[in-house]
Amino acid sequence: MSENIMTVARAMVECLKAEGVKHVFGYPGAAICPFYDELISSDIEHILVRHEVNGGHAASGYARMTGKAGVCIATSGPGALNLITAIATAYMDSIPIVAITGQVNSDQIGRDVFQEADITGSAEPFVKHSYIVKDPSSICDIIKKAFYIAETGRPGPVLIDVPMDVQDMECEFFYPEKVEIRSYKPTTEGNKLQIKRVADAILKADRPLICAGGGVFLSGAKDELKQLVHICNIPVINTMMGLSNIDMSDELYFGMMGMHGVKAANYAVSHCDLLILLGARMGDRAVVALKDLKNTTIIHIDIDPAEIGKNVEVTTPVVGDIKKILTQLLAVIREEKHTEWINELSEIRSSSETVPETRKDAVNPKQFIQTLNSHIEKDAVIVADVGSNQIWTANNIRLTEGRFLTAGGMGTMGYSLPAAIGAKKACPDRQVVALCGDGSMQMQFMELATAVQHGINVKLVVFVNNYLGMVRELQDKLYSRQIAVDITGSPCFDMIAQAYGIKAENVTDISQADQAIRNMLSSDRPYLLQVFVDKEEKSII
Amino acid sequence: MKHTISVLVENHAGVLARVAGLFARRAYNIDSLAVGVTADENVSRITIVADxxxxxxxxxxxxxxxxxDVIKVRAVNESELLTRELVLVKVNCTPAQRSELISIAKITEAKISDISLNTITLELSDYSNKIKTFEELLRPYGIKEIVRTGTVAIQRGSASLTI
Structure with a gap:
């Protein structure tokens, strides 16, 4: 018998190895047993999470840092269903992940047997593509295609559902080198005529502005963006997903736009005469800044043609990979100044920037984050959860060469700790700090065990105000009342951390922040800071 | 406004669910949908009329x-399209009414597909408005049952949609 004949389960592991996968995140169960049996004896490191959704978020954090698809694994039925929120989160943020799920035996599918769920059907709205493996000889081809689809074009999650009996069947292992999918050919090169139009528009504009989104990371175009900004002296702002794709201390950087953005960025949008949307899908939270535009020329550069013209009417669409398009563009542009426009924006920026005040009896979270800025290494990875903590972090963190991660599109609470775990596995040499609220903390703190078990040195800052703060703000504003936002009764998170064997400190006054942050960052183990913040602190600046 | 969209897809299990699901979750309205295999048995063609x-x-x-799984998509102007629907109509028909109904069938170029003592089943393949008129003509006799396919469409002239 040829040595290439093996079980599907073994072939799956061989495929992952051939794909260069080093770490996977998952949670075992009955229907995925054959695969796990092979996985555990391989040299791929399996990070055992404490809830399937967090395996998905960890894979997503990993993918955001490596640019390669992150892999998460779950069993059939509830295990697979628990993954859906993470898959949807990755889908909204265009993050490549390959999710592998076990399925009940193929002859039992459709009979409502124990732990059966139609996962390909349930996850359909949130995946770029999905497969259910029925023919054992198709497994290698499917895994190759799954990685290819997840990582190319506009990245996204791909699901592979493998019935338990199929995992035990024999197949011939042969990992294809190339993929050919006749119906999937993403455009990467920008159309030359359109590039020329962009260059002409830049030349013509007096008040140009670049709005850089998450696509800049996905295509690895940070350097090209920086060059464009500096050669043409074009001010640049970010969507939330784009934060840290340009050095935040750059003179030409004017902050985050949109509903939760800063004044300078939103002023820039409403006063520019040329707006270049760069890998930004212009979600509704960002697009509010564009509502008053009238005679602005809008250029939208994106790899997904379906995003162009979806939420914003565009003058010039350019479809393709941002890195390639910017490279093409850099070859045809020339130096420009725009001094007046830049001065105008700089003035708005300096006059609207406020120094957060020190609060009595509680910490001003904005002040805490600004203190954190002076301690983190310059390439630190900061993971913000969802809610007030996210906006405080987005608008106050100052990253130069670091990376900001968040669940921008889906707004999934409980994302930060598992994503930080994934990010740290991807970049073990970089500081990884997750910041969350007391609400989101309670959706994820089981993952402290994962960090401990696998020795993953992540830092966690929990802002405590006994409120679901952002919802409270909305209810105050829209309904003049507070309902169901009070989460009094939450545990002491320092004691929770200690129960997991993790060192924790409390920060009740800003004067303690400096030392506490120092202690946290200098520790070579996971560390938790519980920061008691002013209950009235709002998310907007 | 109505649009006729032809979609060539891989002939796999689950593809129709993906296409139909897309319309449902993005709140696009489907007026009719017809699926069938093409000359290449690995490829199916879905014809969708959407509003x-x-x-x-x-x-x-x-x-x-x-x-x-979608290989090609094309929306073509109504004027450049040949469209057809098939309808089967079972109408109440006493022996005395038979000659009337047979003459309606003749004029509309419908086929008499089945007949019983008190009913007649007519079959018509035509474009949507013609089928509507046909139904109205038959309504006074009492329609017992009507079965209609979705629209299928092909471009007029030499233009074609193939992979």
Missing amino acids: GDDYILEQILKQLNKLI
């Missing part, structure tokens, strides 16, 4: 194109 303005049509085409 919406130009923005919706553009979104439908772009979103359909994003589905991995």
